[in-house]
Amino acid sequence: MIICITGASSGIGEATAQRLSREPGAELVLVARREDRLRELARSLPRATYVAVDLTDDDAPARVLAHLEEHHGGRLDVLVNNAGAAWRSTFADGGYENVRRTMELNFDAQVRLTEVLLPLLRAAQPSTLVNVSSTSGRVARAGAGAYSASKFALAGWSDSLAAEERANGVNVALILPGFIATEGFPQKELPGFLVSAPAVGAEAIADAIRHRRAERYVPRYYWLFAALRILAPRLVRRFVAGSGGQRLITATHPGDPHKPPQAGT
Numbered sequence: 489m490i491i492c493i494t495g496a497s498s499g500i501g502e503a504t505a506q507r508l509s510r511e512p513g514a515e516l517v518l519v520a521r522r523e524d525r526l527r528e529l530a531r532s533l534p535r536a537t538y539v540a541v542d543l544t545d546d547d548a549p550a551r552v553l554a555h556l557e558e559h560h561g562g563r564l565d566v567l568v569n570n571a572g573a574a575w576r577s578t579f580a581d582g583g584y585e586n587v588r589r590t591m592e593l594n595f596d597a598q599v600r601l602t603e604v605l606l607p608l609l610r611a612a613q614p615s616t617l618v619n620v621s622s623t624s625g626r627v628a629r630a631g632a633g634a635y636s637a638s639k640f641a642l643a644g645w646s647d648s649l650a651a652e653e654r655a656n657g658v659n660v661a662l663i664l665p666g667f668i669a670t671e672g673f674p675q676k677e678l679p680g681f682l683v684s685a686p687a688v689g690a691e692a693i694a695d696a697i698r699h700r701r702a703e704r705y706v707p708r709y710y711w712l713f714a715a716l717r718i719l720a721p722r723l724v725r726r727f728v729a730g731s732g733g734q735r736l737i738t739a740t741h742p743g744d745p746h747k748p749p750q751a752g753t
């Protein structure tokens with residue numbers, strides 16, 4: 489089983505690589521920018537190769553495809569679109585530029601990679617595409633509009649793609665994590681009981697692949713926030729605008745530690 493995981497150099501992606509490497513016959517393809525991290529992780533796993541690439545580069549999808557053809561016989565059973573980041577900013581401060589760069593990584597890069605690899609997933613049916621969105625893809629907070637827009641977009645696109653690819657044997661699973669302590673999302677200001685470890689996200693991804701799930705919140709009970717957003721939008725808006733919401737914003741959107749800030753943010 490050939491499994492490609494983007495954003496595998498840290499956090500949920502790294503934990504997912506470690507978790508899925510235990511699946512029988514798993515061969516992993518690790519994708520991210522930091523080659524040293526990928527090399528070290530690949531060495532620690534039984535069967536893994538890596539592609540060090542910036543997924544926002546024009547030729548990134550072609551490079552991942554070429555790697556799969558050269559090292560894994562052009563086969564792909566599972567693609568985990570996990571790479572992503574957040575740059576905290578109000579719309580008034582960050583403007584379109586912040587929305588553009590967030591969409592470029594969290595949405596466009598997933599769509600572009602999937603476009604190039606979908607024929608391989610179809611050929612390997614039954615196969616799986618996992619898109620890592622966020623609970624922020626159901627409930628938006630102040631200071632996180634660009635991030636939420638990208639994750640809402642990923643959720644909507646996943647539902648449509650799932651319906652289209654069902655007949656082709658490609659299950660499209662959506663993962664919606666809540667608060668998970670990682671490099672990009674340290675969650676230091678939240679009480680511990682609200683924050684999960686990356687391994688919990690990895691287990692949810694493994695479960696979604698094994699049971700061909702449609703979607704999984706992490707932890708599971710976070711679906712309540714999504715339901716509340718539909719049932720009581722005014723209440724949710726009041727919470728998000730109040731002190732509870734402000735605390736969550738600070739805690740969850742520190743910015744991408746691996747990429748320097750750009751003009752306007």
Ligand SMILES: NC(=O)c1ccc[n+]([C@@H]2O[C@H](COP(=O)([O-])OP(=O)(O)OC[C@H]3O[C@@H](n4cnc5c(N)ncnc54)[C@H](OP(=O)(O)O)[C@@H]3O)[C@@H](O)[C@H]2O)c1
Binds near residue numbers: 494519523573623
């Ligand atoms: N942690 C949370 O609380 C939480 C909650 C909801 C959703 N999520 C989502 O979970 C996913 C994983 O995040 P994480 O929490 O594990 O954060 P993380 O530890 O910062 O991991 C992000 C991964 O994305 C990779 N990446 C970033 N920019 C990239 C680029 N331009 N090209 C290729 N790879 C890139 C990073 O690797 P390099 O820097 O080496 O490129 C890293 O491996 C993200 O999509 C995030 O939005 C996280």
